[in-house]
Amino acid sequence: MAGSLIVIGVFLSLIATFGVIRLPDVYTRNHAASKSATLGVMSVLLGTFLYFFLTEGHFNSRLILGIGFVFLTSPVAGHLLSRAAYYSGVKLWDKSVQDDLKEQKKKFSKR
Amino acid sequence: MFEFILKISLIGISISILGLIYRVIKGPSVPDRVVALDAIGINLISMVAIVSILLNTHAFFEVILLIGILSFIGTVAFSKYLQKGVILERERDL
Numbered sequence: 001m002a003g004s005l006i007v008i009g010v011f012l013s014l015i016a017t018f019g020v021i022r023l024p025d026v027y028t029r030n031h032a033a034s035k036s037a038t039l040g041v042m043s044v045l046l047g048t049f050l051y052f053f054l055t056e057g058h059f060n061s062r063l064i065l066g067i068g069f070v071f072l073t074s075p076v077a078g079h080l081l082s083r084a085a086y087y088s089g090v091k092l093w094d095k096s097v098q099d100d101l102k103e104q105k106k107k108f109s110k111r
Numbered sequence: 112m113f114e115f116i117l118k119i120s121l122i123g124i125s126i127s128i129l130g131l132i133y134r135v136i137k138g139p140s141v142p143d144r145v146v147a148l149d150a151i152g153i154n155l156i157s158m159v160a161i162v163s164i165l166l167n168t169h170a171f172f173e174v175i176l177l178i179g180i181l182s183f184i185g186t187v188a189f190s191k192y193l194q195k196g197v198i199l200e201r202e203r204d205l
Contacts (some may be wrong), residue, residue, distance in 0.1 A: 003116045006161065010123040013154055017130040020150060026142050030136075033150040044157035045175070051164055062172040063160075070151065077149055077186040084190035087143035087178050092158075 002054065005047030012035050012040030025093040026085045034078030037104075117165050124158050145189045152182030 015091025049063040092099060131154070133197050134147040163171040188198050 003113055005113045005117060005163075006120050009157060010120040013127045013157065016121055016150060017127040020134050020147060021130050026146065029143065030146050033146050035149045038155045041153050041157045041200060042140060044160050048160040048164055052169065058169060060169055062176060065176040066156070066172070066179060069176065070153070073179065073183040074149075074153060077183055078146075078191075080187055081142055081146055081149070082136075084193040085140070088142070088193045090140050090142055 002047040002051035004051065005043050009040040009043030009047065010043075012036045012043065014105075016040060018077070026090050027082055027092065030082045032079050034074055038070060038074040041070050045070070114165065117161055120161055121158065121165075124154055124161070128154050128158075141193060142190075145186065147191075149182060149186045152178060152185075 011095065013036070016033055016036035020029050023029045024034055045063050045067045049060060049067075052058045052060055052063075086101065128151055131147045131151045135144050135151070138144045138147060156175050159171055159174050159178065163169065191197050
């Protein structure tokens with residue numbers, strides 16, 4: 001039970017890493033890293049919590065707090081990074097077709 | 112058997128951190144490197160969790176919380192620096 005959760009979490013972390021290596025631009029890399037690394041770490045922490053709860057009967061609230069904290073902060077960090085990358089002028093991928101934020105920025109800077 | 116699974120998982124996380132270090136070194140822009148460093152911090156959390164199962168102790172769970180908080184604060188500070196050029200803004204002059 002705990003072992004399978006840990007293996008699933010490590011597998012998700014590996015998938016996140018291959019996404020970060022192989023995807024073409026910052027935004028897609030940020031997408032891969034923030035989603036699957038977060039789910040992987042939450043799964044590993046849940047496996048650790050279950051291991052200590054099932055073998056020793058030791059209810060550790062710090063692991064629950066860690067799961068909640070990672071779940072809350074990691075997407076926020078991803079959002080802030082993606083926004084900072086856009087406003088500091090990092091280009092999108094060549095083959096991306098739509099950039100709505102650029103038109104909005106142009107419209108609001110003219111006023 | 113369970114220890115073998117845990118060691119395989121540690122090797123997997125190490126491979127994942129190595130791949131992210133490749134992105135930190137090569138990444139063409141600064142936000143790439145910050146994304147990779149944030150993901151390295153997140154992977155370190157799961158590494159600490161697995162090592163604390165292997166050592167069969169609950170002394171290291173504060174470290175998990177601490178790495179999470181420090182990684183979040185570092186990423187927020189870096190993204191504010193990239194977007195505005197300052198981390199802590201000055202009060203408006205009178």
